[in-house]
Amino acid sequence: MTAATTVANFFKKILTELYQNIYQLLGGSLDDQTLSLANIGLSVLRTSIKIVILLVLIGFIYWLLVYVVKTLRKLFGLSHRYARIARAILRYLWFMTSLLAFMSQIGLQADTVKATAKAATWAGFYYALWAASGQMVSRVLKHYELNASIEQLLKNLLLVLILALAFATVMAKFGFDVISIVAGLGIAGLAVGWASQSTLANFIAGIVILVEQSFQVGDWIRLGDKEGRVVKISLRATQILDRDNIIIIIPNSSVASSEVVNLTSKKMIRFEVTTRIGLHADITTARSAIIKTLQKDEVVLKHPAPLATVAEIGESGIRLVVRFWVAPLSVARIPVIKENINEKIKRALDEAGVEVPFPHMKLLLDNPKLGSEQ
Known part of the structure; x- marks a missing residue:
């Protein structure tokens, strides 16, 4: 028997068996x-x-x-x-x-059809349970005025839990050993968790950040030497957008263990700049010129009113501290705002005739008469 005949008989046998199976x-x-x-x-x-x-x-x-x-x-x-x-x-x-x-x-077989019917019934029950739990979570969080990030987190956790229960129930209806499957998944979960401890730490820290709500998306925060607006809080990391339009991604474990300064948690924020006037300049005139300038600025809030106080009287002049309040939306532009205010204060003092000193040194030399000639 040739090789071609052997191959032909092999495929012929497969087609015959397939034909018989379909017929049965x-x-x-x-x-x-x-x-x-x-x-x-x-x-x-x-x-x-x-x-x-x-x-x-x-x-x-x-x-x-x-x-x-x-x-x-x-x-x-x-x-x-x-x-x-x-x-x-x-x-x-x-x-x-x-x-x-x-x-x-x-x-x-009738058993397969019955198992499918039972599995479909349980699947529908778990879907209804998920829909009802989602509505309940939304109402509870709305009552306590919690943000949308926590709502999405809780819905995701409920979805995972319900999917796991639904999968176990459906598999049980088809005769699978659910306990063995769950045990295997548990061992695999422990192995994965041990291998990704840092990811788990970030995940837990993300939950803590979302629950505590020390800051939210849209707030301007300072974290160490990083500063920017929060654009996203995920379960792994927090993303902030700095003044240079650069996204900074910080792991949640670092955020949770560091000192975070929320600059926009209140309705207004106070900043300050410093300026100098001469020792012989009139402080009242200088203060009046500075306050009038700040009151005309659109960014500076009228209430509370800006202040200009004497911080130090030094050898080269009087140092004034100028304090003013701005709205949270202006925090991102505060370096430019300070620069503009410094420029406006300099012009106002010049117009008011107030001397703005600069460090200098004056040498006074005596010229005694020469002694009598010997």
Whole structure:
């Protein structure tokens, strides 16, 4: 026997076995040894017609129930939310009934169909539980005025928990050993957790940051030598946007263990600049010129009013501290604001005739008369 004949017989045997399996699936018997294409075609046609009739009947019932829901909503003025929930339930029942009808007609065992029905029922129950828990979390967080990041975190945790329970329940309905699966997943989880301790630490720190709400997205914070606006708080890291339009990503474990200064936690923030006037200059005139200048500035708040006080009287002049308040939205531009205020103060003092000294040294030399000649 040649190699080509051997290969041909091999594939012929595979096709014959496949043909017999399909024939048995369609309800035929190999005992009568009548594997005719006509019989198989008729069997396929009969099965297809039954499936189509069942699907059309189920679809008609589904359409009728949806129509009833719409009519009841119009008659009794039901909320659109409840009508949407009812349509979602009907859609799920229509899909699962169609699937079970199809499975029952293609020759699957009754135990498989029953297990699928039970699994579908439990899956629907867990989906309803997830939807209800999401609404409950939203209401609770809204009552306590917690931010959207915590809401999304809790919803994600609930989703993972419900998915795990649903997976275990569905697998149990199909005869799988759920305890062994859970044990295996637990061991794998411990191994992964041990290998990624830093990631776990960042995850826990992210939860602490979201729960404590020491700062939120949009706040301007200072963290060590880093300063910027918070643009994202994830479970792994916090992202801030600095004044140079650069995103800085800081691990949550570092944020939780460092001193964080929130510059926008209140409705206004105070800053200060310093200036000097001469020792013989009139302090009242200088203060009046500085205050008038700050009151004309659009960024500086009128209440509380800006102040100019004497901080030090030194050898080269009098140092004044000028304090002013700005709104949180102006914090990102505070270096430019200070520079502009310094420039305006210099011009105001010049216009008021107030001397602005600079460090200098004056040498006084005596010129004694020369002694008498010897």
